[in-house]
Amino acid sequence: MKKVLLGTSALALVGAYAGTATAAEFEMTIGGYFEAYAAYADSDVANVSGEEYGGIDSKRDSEIHFKPSITLDNGIKIGANIELEGSSGTSDTIDEAYLFIRGSFGEVLLGSENSAGYKMTYAAPDVTFVNVNSGSLTAFVPFSGIAGDGPGTVGGPVATGADIFRGTLGSTFLENGRNNDAERFTYFTPRFGGVQFGVSYARDGLQDNNAQLDINGRSLTNIVDFGANFVQSFGPVDIAVSGRYGIAFDDAPGDDPEIYSVGANVGFFGVTIGGSFAEQNNAGFDDGQAYDAGISYTTGPWGVSFTYFHGTNVDEESAFNGAAFGNDEELDQYLLGVTYKLAKGVTLMGFGAYVDFQEDTGDAGGGGDDVDGFVIGTGIKISF
Numbered sequence: 001m002k003k004v005l006l007g008t009s010a011l012a013l014v015g016a017y018a019g020t021a022t023a024a025e026f027e028m029t030i031g032g033y034f035e036a037y038a039a040y041a042d043s044d045v046a047n048v049s050g051e052e053y054g055g056i057d058s059k060r061d062s063e064i065h066f067k068p069s070i071t072l073d074n075g076i077k078i079g080a081n082i083e084l085e086g087s088s089g090t091s092d093t094i095d096e097a098y099l100f101i102r103g104s105f106g107e108v109l110l111g112s113e114n115s116a117g118y119k120m121t122y123a124a125p126d127v128t129f130v131n132v133n134s135g136s137l138t139a140f141v142p143f144s145g146i147a148g149d150g151p152g153t154v155g156g157p158v159a160t161g162a163d164i165f166r167g168t169l170g171s172t173f174l175e176n177g178r179n180n181d182a183e184r185f186t187y188f189t190p191r192f193g194g195v196q197f198g199v200s201y202a203r204d205g206l207q208d209n210n211a212q213l214d215i216n217g218r219s220l221t222n223i224v225d226f227g228a229n230f231v232q233s234f235g236p237v238d239i240a241v242s243g244r245y246g247i248a249f250d251d252a253p254g255d256d257p258e259i260y261s262v263g264a265n266v267g268f269f270g271v272t273i274g275g276s277f278a279e280q281n282n283a284g285f286d287d288g289q290a291y292d293a294g295i296s297y298t299t300g301p302w303g304v305s306f307t308y309f310h311g312t313n314v315d316e317e318s319a320f321n322g323a324a325f326g327n328d329e330e331l332d333q334y335l336l337g338v339t340y341k342l343a344k345g346v347t348l349m350g351f352g353a354y355v356d357f358q359e360d361t362g363d364a365g366g367g368g369d370d371v372d373g374f375v376i377g378t379g380i381k382i383s384f
Contacts (some may be wrong), residue, residue, distance in 0.1 A: 024070050024071055024072050024073065025070065026068055026069065026070045027068070027069050027070070028066070028067070028068050029065075029066075029067040029068075029069070030064065030065070030066055030067070031064075031065045031067065031383075031384050032062065032063045032064040032065045032083075032084075032086070032383075032384060033062060033063060033381060033382065033383045033384070034060070034061075034062040034086065034381070034382050035060060035061045035062065035129055035379060035380075035381045036058070036059075036060045036379060036380055036381075037058065037059040037060065037130070037139075037377055037378070037379040038056070038057075038058050038377055038378055038379070039056070039057060039059070039140060039375050039376060039377020039378070039379075040054075040055070040056045040057075040375070040376050040377065041053065041054065041055070041057065041140035041141060041373060041374070041375040041376075041377075042054035042055075042373055042374060043140075043141045043142060043143075043355070043371060043372065043373025043374075044371070044372055044373065045142060045147045045148055045156075045158070045160070045369065045370075045371050046362070046367060046368065046369055046370040046371070047148075047155060047156075047158050047362050047363065047367065047369050048147060048148030048153060048154075048155050048156040048157070048158055048369075049153075049154045049155045049156075050148075050150075050152055050153050050154040050155075050156075051147070051148045051150065051153055051156065052150070053141075053142060053373065057140070059136075059139045059140070060087065061086075061087060061136065062085075062086030062087060063083050063084060063085055063086055063095060064083070064084045064086060065081065065082070065083050065084075066080075066081075066082045066083075066084070067079060067080065067081050067082075068080055074103075075103060075104070076101065076102070076103040077100075077101075077102045077103065078099070078100070078101050078102075079099070079100055079102075080097070080098065080099045080100070080111075081096065081097070081098055081100065081113075082094065082096075082097045083095040083096045083097070094112075094208060095181065096111075096112050096113050096114075096181050097111055097112050097208070098110060098111030098112055098113040099111055104190065105190070106187060106188050106189045106190050107187070107188045108185075108186070108187050109184070109185075109186040109187075109188075110184075110185060110186075111183060111184070112181045112182065112183055112184075112207055112208060113181055113184060113186065114175065114180070114181060115175060115176075115182075115184065115186070115200040115202075115223075115225035115227070115246065116186050116187075116188065116198030116199055116200040116225055116226065116227040116244075117198070117200070117225040117226060117227035117244030117245070117246055117259075117261070118173055118174070118175060118225070118227075118244075119198070119227070120196070120198050120227035120228065120229045120242050120244065121172065121173055121227070121229075121242050121244060121261055121263050121276065122229065122240045122241065122242040122263035122264060122265050122274065122276065123172055123173065123263050123274070123275065123276040123292055124274050124275045124276065124292040124293050124294030124307050124308075124309075125265060125272040125273070125274055125294050125295065125296035125305055125307070126294055126296065126305050126307045126335065126337070127296050127298065127303035127304065127305040127337055127338075127339045128305065128307075128335060128337030128339065128349055128351050129347070129349060129379065129381050130335065130337070130349070130351055130353070130377075130379065131307075131335070132292070132307050132308070132309040132333035132334070132335045132353065133170075133171055133172055133173065133276075133292045133307070133309050134165075134166075134170065134171035134172075134173045135170075135309075135333070135335075137333060137335075137353055137355055137375060138164060138170075140353075140373070140375040140377075141355045141371065141372075141373035141374075141375065142160060142371060142373075143160050143161045143164075143331065143355055143357035143371040143373075144160060144161045144162070144164040144165075144170070145159070145160065145161075146158070146159060146160070147160045147369070147371065158362070158363045158369040159363055159369065160357060160359075160369050160371050161329055161331060161357050161359070161371075162285070162329070163178065163285070163286055163288070163313045163329075164331075165178065165180070166178045166179070166180050167280070167286055167288070167311075167313060168278060168279070168280050168286075168287075168288030168289055168290040168311050168312065168313045169288060169290070169311040169312065169313045169329055169330075169331050170290075170311055170331065171278075171290060171311070172261055172263065172276040172277065172278035172290045172291065172292055173278075174246075174259045174261060174278050174280060174290075175246075175259075176220070176223050176225070176246045176247070176248045176257055176258070176259050176280075176283070177205060177219070177220040177223075177248060177257055177283055177286060178286055179202070179205030179207070179220060179223065180207060181207045181208075182202040182204070182205050182206060182207055182223065183202060183203075183206060183207065183209075183210075184200045184201060184202040184223075185200065185201045185202075186198065186199070186200040186201075187199055187200075191231070193232075194230050194231050194232035195228065195229075195230050196228065196229055196230075196231075197226075197227070197228045198226070198227040198228070199224070199225065199226050199227075200223075200224070200225040200227075201222075201223065201224055201225075202222075202223040203215070203221065203222060203223075204218070204220065204221050204223075205220045205223065219248075219254070219257070220248050220257070221248060221249060222248060222249040223246070223247075223248045224246065224247055224248075224249075225244065225245075225246035225259075226244060226245050226246070227242070227243070227244040228242070228243055228244070229241060229242035229243070230242075236268055236269060237266065237267070237268045238265075238266070238267035238268070238272075239264075239265070239266055239267075240264065240265040240274075241262075241263070241264045242261075242262065242263045242264070242276075243261070243262045243263075244259070244260070244261050244262075245258070245259070245260055246258065246259040246260075247259075254282065255281075255282035256282060257280065257281070257282045257283035257286070258280070258281050258282055258283075259278065259279065259280050259281075260278065260279045260281075261276060261277060261278035261279070262276065262277055263275065263276030263277070264276075270297055270298050270299050271295070271296070271297050272295070272296045272297075272298075273294070273295045274293075274294065275291060275292050275293035275294065276291065276292055277289070277290070277291040278290045278291070280313070284314070285313070285314045286313065286314070287313060287314050288311065288312050288313025288314060288328075289311070289312055289313075290309070290310065290311035290312070291309075291310055292307060292308060292309040292310070293307070293308050294306060294307035294308065301340050301341040301342075302338070302339070302340055303337075303338070303339040303340075303341075304336075304337070304338045304339075305335075305336075305337055306334075306335070306336050306337075307334075307335045307337075308332075308333070308334055308335075309331070309332070309333040309335075310330070310331070310332050310333075311330070311331045312328050312329065312330045312331070313328070313329055314327070314328065314329075327359070327360035327361045328359070328360055329357070329358070329359040329360075329368075330357070330358050330359070331355070331356070331357045331358075332355070332356045332357075333353065333354070333355050333356075334353060334354045334355075335351060335352075335353045336351065336352050336353070337349060337350070337351040337352075338350045338351070345382055345383045345384055346380070346381070346382050346383075347380070347381045347383075348378070348379075348380050349378060349379045349380070349381070350377075350378045351375070351376075351377060351378070351379070352374070352375070352376045353374065353375045353376075354372075354373075354374045355371070355372060355373050355374070355375075356371075356372045357370060357371040357372070358370045
């Protein structure tokens with residue numbers, strides 16, 4: 001008799017879930033953005049002669065986001081986010097792809113996405129979409145990667161800044177070991193009294209790759225990240241504060257690489273001031289510090305901001321030139337921007353920026369491959 005009752009209960013349970021599945025229907029949202037720039041830029045690269053970086057140019061960046069989702073009868077929402085790159089010049093065709101489960105318990109993410117601490121970070125206010133913190137100025141001034149690689153260049157090419165992307169030289173939005181969108185498990189709690197917590201775990205730093213990696217002796221494994229923020233309004237004053245800690249349990253000899261960051265924004269009557277600080281330790285050439293600060297003002301469709309970013313990390317050139325480990329690369333960026341919202345999802349921008357990159361050691365072991373330059377331009381962004 002007991003077996004019959006258990007069987008009946010199981011059938012009832014299956015029927016209940018089947019009814020839930022058939023009652024709900026999938027929704028598909030397609031969104032994304034397209035940014036287009038027209039700007040005049042000019043720059044100078046040390047240790048390279050004959051280069052010509054000045055001139056008027058057009059740049060762009062775009063993504064299309066596919067977001068299927070279904071809401072069950074019990075209120076739980078299950079869906080996915082798949083981001084398709086719109087620029088053919090990148091090898092990363094799919095930027096992020098993850099599944100989410102959302103309900104009164106919070107939210108769970110499974111797949112390729114940034115860590116909880118990254119997603120919960122607050123930094124300096126910036127109304128532009130060119131940005132200086134994890135921004136796009138490298139498209140106009142060659143302070144990242146290779147410079148002076150033209151066919152008529154004399155004395156080049158040279159390697160300039162490294163560790164810009166997700167590293168302290170270019171951002172306070174860090175990922176441990178500069179991994180980006182690794183295959184992770186992430187959980188965000190509900191927000192209680194303005195406070196929310198998040199935690200992420202990734203076995204390794206692989207992205208868009210289902211291979212089972214042998215992590216024996218590797219330096220970036222078992223990546224854990226914790227984040228928290230507080231968001232609340234007190235009358236006319238809006239406050240947002242964030243903090244995070246991340247560690248990768250290094251299977252190679254040496255200390256475990258760690259990251260820290262804090263950030264804050266305070267807004268009142270259209271004015272927002274704020275900034276952030278981040279640090280990476282025990283990560284070799286990724287070690288460094290970064291901070292930003294800024295102020296913005298918005299009124300109606302108008303916005304204006306001034307933002308400053310400073311980053312430093314260990315100069316990778318010292319590994320190739322026999323210089324003492326610990327020489328630095330440093331980057332300063334200044335950005336003044338004005339935006340106007342033409343319509344919902346359509347923003348026009350004007351901006352001016354100055355970039356100063358300096359390194360202690362150059363490719364030839366002498367002076368650093370310093371870069372400085374400026375950009376004056378305009379842009380339009382559609383978000384849909």
